[in-house]
Amino acid sequence: MAAVGDLGIDVGSSNILIHERGKGIVRNVPALLAFDHSIQKVLFYGEKAAQLVGREPSHIQIFRPLQNGVIHDYKMLTSMLHYTVHELVGRRVVNRPRAVMAVSAVANELEKRQLIIGMFDAGARRTQLIDRPLAAALGAMHVLKDPYGRLVADIGGATTDIAVIAGGQITSRTIIPVAGDTFTDAIIRYIRLKHNLLIGFRTAEDIKRAIGTVYPLGDAELSLPVAGRNLISGLPKQIDIYRDEVAEAMEEALRQLLEGLHGVIERIPPELANDVFENGILLTGGGAMLKGLQEAITEEMQIRCTTADQPQECVARGCGYAVEHLAELAELTGENRRKGT
Secondary structure (H helix, E strand, C coil): CCCCCCEEEEECCCEEEEEECCCEEEEEEECCEEEECCCCEEEEEHHHHHCCCCCCCCCEEEECCEECCEECCHHHHHHHHHHHHHHHHCCCCCCCCEEEEEECCCCCHHHHHHHHHHHHHHCCCEEEEEEHHHHHHHHHHCCCCCCCCEEEEEECCCCEEEEEEECCEEEEEEEECCCHHHHHHHHHHHHHHHHCEECCHHHHHHHHHHHCCCCCCCCCCCEEEEEEEECCCCCEEEEEEEHHHHHHHCHHHHHHHHHHHHHHHHCCCHHHHHHHHHHCEEEECHHHHCCCHHHHHHHHHCCCEEECCCHHHHHHHHHHHHHCCHHHHHHHHHHHCCCCC
C-alpha cells in the first residue's frame, strides 16, 4: 500500500472533510451514519446514509455524531472516523500519518481527548488539535503570524464560530447556534405556516441553494416547484415557491447572525477594531455559500465582507497547511498542543 501523506481533518456537524498532503481534499462526506437496531450494526455511512434521511424505516436510526460542535455519540463518531480515515490509512503499523484536526471552542478536555484517541484508533500516528477559526483563516490565507487583526466567521451546519485573529492568536471569539441548518429550518417552517405544506430537510436545502438569498439580487419572481405533503388533506401536493418568499423566511436567521458579528466587534480593543475595518470580514464554511450573505453583512456592518474561495474546504485546507508547519503551530498553540499516544 502506498504511503499516505499527513492529514488535515475537519469533522463538522454536517460534513467530514480530509485534506491529504500533496493531494488536497480527498474526502468530503456527510457526517451521518445509518444504524440498524435490529442487527445492531451500522449499515451506511456518508452519502448513502444521507439519502435515507426522512425515508428511514422504524428500525433504522440516522446518527449525526457531532452536534453543535460537541460529541453527541462517541461510539458513532469513532465509527465514522474509522470509515473516513481508516479507509485512507489502512492497517499499516509503520509510516502512519500525522494529523491536525479542527476543534470547536465548546469542546471540553474530555471530548478533545476522545477525538485524539479516535484518530489514533483510525490510523493516525499523532494528532494535534487546532481552533476552527484559526484553521479556517489558514485555509483561506495561509498566514500563521500576520500581526494585523481580521474577523473570521466560519459558518458551519449547526454553529457559526466568529473570531478576531491577530498574530496567529484568537483575541476575541463567540459561537452562536445560527448557521446553515438554521436557514434551512427557517424555510421548512415558513412553507409549513404559509402554505400548509410539509417538506423535508433535503428539499429545503435544494430550495436554499437554487433560489435562496438574504440580499436583493433581482429576479424576485424567480420560482421553484416544490413538492411535499399537504397538512390539511394529507396528500402529496406541489406548489411554486418564489425567491422573495425564501428571503422573507430567512430574515430572522440573518438578524441573529448579524447580532453575533456585532457582539464580537464590540468587545475588541480600538486598534483591533481598526484592523477589522481595514482588512474586512472573511466568511468561511459551507454556510458562507448562501447567496447575498456577504452583501448583506457589508451593508449592515459597513465593513467590507468577502467569501473565501471554496469556503466549505477552508478548515480542512487550513488543517492540512498546519500539519506542514507543526513547529510554527506549536509556538502559537503552546499548551493546547495535543498528541496521540
